[in-house]
Amino acid sequence: MRGFFVYYLKILWAFLVINESIASVTKLSPENVYKKILSLRSLPFEDCGSLYNVNYLNIESCSKVPCSMTRNSTVKVTVLFDDNGNGVSFLKHEVRWVFTYLKTKAAISPDPCDGDHNCILNVNESKSYWANIYVNPTLPVMRGSMLWEAKDENNKNLICFEVPVVITE
Incomplete structure (x- = not known):
């Protein structure tokens, strides 16, 4: 039974x-x-306090983390996010390379991302933006992370994510 x-x-x-x-x-x-x-x-990432939901992250030539990034190169980053119908049309980027005890600012273009650069697009009911990040030749050859923040005109943090990276020669 x-x-x-x-x-x-x-x-x-x-x-x-x-x-x-x-x-x-x-x-x-x-x-x-x-x-x-x-x-x-999407490439795996850690959200670090985004106001809007990040649905997709693509880093050129990276299919797994940590992303291998070669010094003295430019890498395209594409993000798809929901702006909750707020019509986001401006993003100012603050991107930093983070290594153990060292944080250094990364060069991004276009910055800001606005209507003059065609870097923010409407995709279905979401928004997408792209930007190029320059991997500085003076970065240490080691593991760390890329911390990416996108802010509005009032410096309000809209998107924040962190991705493990390894800088190579």
Whole structure:
């Protein structure tokens, strides 16, 4: 009798799990499905206090962390985020290389990202921006991170993420 009861509980549990999965899938709009797929293809990053949800991060020539970045090169960074319908059209970047006890400012272009540079785009119901980061030839050859903050005209932090990197020759 005990074996039958355990078998019955397993069937009930499987039914509940499947039912919950089906219910959650049917609630997704095409836009949410698109965002979910993008988030699965995104480079892993640590959010450090973004006001807006970052859905996708792409760093040119980087498919896994830590991202290998060669000194004296320029790397394109692309971010897809939700601006909650606020019509973001200006981003001032503050990007720093962080190594153990050393933080140094990175050179970004275009900065600011505004209507003059075609770096902020509307993508479905989200926003996308791109910028190029210069990997300074004086950076130490070692592991660290890239800390990226994007602020509005009033210096309010809208997007903040950190990605592990390794600087190479």
